[in-house]
Amino acid sequence: MAEILIQVIIAFLAGSLLLGLHRKVMARVQKRPGPPIVQHLIHSLKFFFKETAIPKTVSKVFYIGIVFILALVWIVGVIVGPVAHDSLLILFGVYAVYKIVEHNSGSSSGSPYGKLSCVRAVLSAATELPLFAAIVFVYLVTGTMNIGQIITYQSVHGPLVFSIPLAALMFFMLIITKSPYSPFAITKDKALISGFETEHFGFLRGFMLFSESIAWYVMLWVFLTIFFGPLNAVGYLIGMIAITFVTGFINATTPILSPNHSVMTQITIGAICFFGTILMIFTGVVA
Amino acid sequence: MLDYMIYILAFAVGSILGLLYSYKKHGEPYVAVSDFNIPSAAVSIIGWCLAFNAGNVVLAAVGFLLGGLIMGERPGYGRKETALGLIVAVVLYLLLKLTV
Numbered sequence: 212m213a214e215i216l217i218q219v220i221i222a223f224l225a226g227s228l229l230l231g232l233h234r235k236v237m238a239r240v241q242k243r244p245g246p247p248i249v250q251h252l253i254h255s256l257k258f259f260f261k262e263t264a265i266p267k268t269v270s271k272v273f274y275i276g277i278v279f280i281l282a283l284v285w286i287v288g289v290i291v292g293p294v295a296h297d298s299l300l301i302l303f304g305v306y307a308v309y310k311i312v313e314h315n316s317g318s319s320s321g322s323p324y325g326k327l328s329c330v331r332a333v334l335s336a337a338t339e340l341p342l343f344a345a346i347v348f349v350y351l352v353t354g355t356m357n358i359g360q361i362i363t364y365q366s367v368h369g370p371l372v373f374s375i376p377l378a379a380l381m382f383f384m385l386i387i388t389k390s391p392y393s394p395f396a397i398t399k400d401k402a403l404i405s406g407f408e409t410e411h412f413g414f415l416r417g418f419m420l421f422s423e424s425i426a427w428y429v430m431l432w433v434f435l436t437i438f439f440g441p442l443n444a445v446g447y448l449i450g451m452i453a454i455t456f457v458t459g460f461i462n463a464t465t466p467i468l469s470p471n472h473s474v475m476t477q478i479t480i481g482a483i484c485f486f487g488t489i490l491m492i493f494t495g496v497v498a
Numbered sequence: 499m500l501d502y503m504i505y506i507l508a509f510a511v512g513s514i515l516g517l518l519y520s521y522k523k524h525g526e527p528y529v530a531v532s533d534f535n536i537p538s539a540a541v542s543i544i545g546w547c548l549a550f551n552a553g554n555v556v557l558a559a560v561g562f563l564l565g566g567l568i569m570g571e572r573p574g575y576g577r578k579e580t581a582l583g584l585i586v587a588v589v590l591y592l593l594l595k596l597t598v
Contacts, residue, residue, distance in 0.1 A: 247571075
């Protein structure tokens with residue numbers, strides 16, 4: 212229990228600081244000073260002390276319950292990943308439930324912005340196909356879904372990123388999709404104000420930001436763990452900072468795509484990587 | 499993992515304190531003083547050197563707190579000092595690792 216608490220606190224703090232760094236990188240690329248790195252953390256904490264207003268149009272039980280489910284989903288992600296080193300399939304389930312939460316958070320708000328974001332959350336499920344394909348390839352190569360055993364496999368055979376780089380690229384696309392101001396972030400398009408989060412105020416938004424920070428940490432952790440072999444704390448730190456830099460640079464220089472372009476781009480990249488990896492497996496490039 | 503939690507907590511607290519301190523010191527809507535600040539540099543060097551080389555949880559946590567204090571200052575302040583502190587700490591870490 213103590214281990215879970217410690218890991219959740221680490222995930223929240225590290226995720227918040229990394230998202231703060233992400234904003235800083237984007238700002239520097241765009242020649243702005245940008246906010247301090249710790250700003251995202253302060254921003255998250257601030258919401259817990261703000262007044263919580265509940266609009267009249269909401270479906271109340273759902274509207275309030277969904278933020279706790281969101282937080283719970285990513286806490287489960289921390290337990291399955293960094294704490295227990297359990298199955299990748301459960302993490303895939305966590306991500307699938309996250310998409311459902313995104314969808315329902317928008318629909319329960321009663322706001323047109325939230326509802327449109329909810330519709331787009333269904334479209335953006337296109338990212339789950341490459342994620343699932345990436346997990347399947349990891350299973351085909353290593354013969355296991357268990358993260359602990361995948362780490363052991365990599366300590367013997369070397370990091371998976373060298374044997375199935377296109378699968379790693381598919382997973383990386385998911386990370387880009389989930390990063391703030393991403394070209395694929397159609398659910399949080401600024402035309403929709405804050406998308407599915409628009410009508411959540413006060414501590415409810417605080418829980419959402421808390422979950423987002425944990426989500427960012429968990430996804431980076433999973434990516435580094437299943438593709439870059441056994442890493443120590445310094446390795447994780449450098450890897451997470453590097454990925455945050457890369458996504459920050461990509462997002463700062465890329466405009467948000469329209470929903471259909473976003474889905475088609477994701478599907479196209481996913482398909483190329485999928486067939487590319489199959490080709491690599493059948494031609495014997497992947498041992 | 500408890501030690502990593504303490505480090506990251508110390509760094510976050512240090513950053514918040516640094517931000518509050520620098521806003522109190524420099525309230526201007528622009529960067530008024532861009533000169534290299536020697537006391538800040540000293541704090542940064544001590545902080546990062548302790549954080550990377552102390553080998554003790556409490557001292558390393560104090561190091562992260564001091565490092566965060568300068569790194570967390572408002573945008574435009576504490577950048578060069580942080581860079582210097584990190585460079586010195588990394589060089590010291592490599593020297594200690596290569597010689598021992």
